[in-house]
Amino acid sequence: MLARQRQTAILELIRQHGGVRVSHLVSRFGVSDMTIRRDLEVLAELGLVDKVHGGATLPGPGSAEEPGFAAKSVRQQAEKRAIAERAAALVEPGMAVALSAGTTTAALATLLADVRGLTVVTNSIPVADALHQHPRADRTVVLTGGIRTPSDALTGPVAEAAIGSLNVDVLFLGVHGMSPRTGFTTPNLLEAGTNRCLIEASRRLVVLADHTKWETVGMATIAPLSAADVLVTDAGLPAQARAQLADQVGELVVVECG
Known part of the structure; x- marks a missing residue:
C-alpha cells in the first residue's frame, strides 16, 4: 500500500471512531511505529487530525471554547x-x-x-x-x-x-x-x-x-x-x-x- 493510500485509510478510521491509537494502526497496516507516526504527522500538518499521546483524534474545538x-x-x-x-x-x-x-x-x-x-x-x-x-x-x-x-x-x-x-x-x-x-x-x-x-x-x-x-x-x-x-x-x-x-x-x- 502506498503512503497516500494508507493515510487515506487512517483518516477514514479516525472519522469512523473519533480517534485511533498508533499501536492499533501498526497492527492493522503491518508497518512500523515510526511509519504510522509519520503518517499522522502528515495528516496533522494538513489540519485533518489532532495528534494526541499515543495516537490521533479528529480536530476539536479549542480547549477554552465553551458551547452554550x-x-x-x-x-x-x-x-x-x-x-x-x-x-x-x-x-x-x-x-x-x-x-x-x-x-x-x-x-x-x-x-x-x-x-x-x-x-x-x-x-x-x-x-x-x-x-x-x-x-x-x-x-x-x-x-x-x-x-x-x-x-x-x-x-x-x-x-x-x-x-x-x-x-x-x-x-x-x-x-x-x-x-x-x-x-x-x-x-x-x-x-x-x-x-x-x-x-x-x-x-x-x-x-x-x-x-x-x-x-x-x-x-x-x-x-x-x-x-x-x-x-x-x-x-x-x-x-x-x-x-x-x-x-x-x-x-x-x-x-x-x-
Whole structure:
C-alpha cells in the first residue's frame, strides 16, 4: 500500500471512531511505529487530525471554547437519554444527591420526579428548573447560587461556599471531555473549581459522559479518571477506549441506545 493510500485509510478510521491509537494502526497496516507516526504527522500538518499521546483524534474545538447549554442540548440526544436512564437506577428514595451542570445531568433530573424523599443539590439552573416543573412536598432542591457560565452552571466563591457545608450520598457529574492524559475536563476554570467542591462533598462519584467526550480536552482538569466510582457512557465508545477506562474507573457501565 502506498503512503497516500494508507493515510487515506487512517483518516477514514479516525472519522469512523473519533480517534485511533498508533499501536492499533501498526497492527492493522503491518508497518512500523515510526511509519504510522509519520503518517499522522502528515495528516496533522494538513489540519485533518489532532495528534494526541499515543495516537490521533479528529480536530476539536479549542480547549477554552465553551458551547452554550442550548447548543449542547441538541447533540447526542438518544445517547444522553440512555445514560440518564441508567444513572436514575442508582438513585434510591431518601438519598441526598448532587447534580452538576450539563445536558446529560439535566436529562437525569427529569427522571427523578417520582423518587420519594429526595434532596437534590445542584449548581445547574436547567436541573433546578426541571425539578421545579415537577414539584413534590417531600423533595428539597438546593440551588447553590454563584456566577453563571455559558453552560448555565453557577460557579465561583458563592457556589463553593454553599457546597462546602454539605454532604451528599452521590454526585452525578457531567463533563466536557475525558482522556487518560488529562482526566475529566471542562473549558471553564470556575466550573472546574466548583465541580471539585462537589466531588469533595460526595461519598460517591458517578460520571455521565457520552462517547463524543472521549479524547476531548477542556482547559481545566476536574479530576483524574481514577476518581470516578462509576462511569456511565454509551455503546458508541470504541473498544480501545473502553479498555483504557475499565482500567482506570471503579466501574464502567456501557448502555445501548435507540
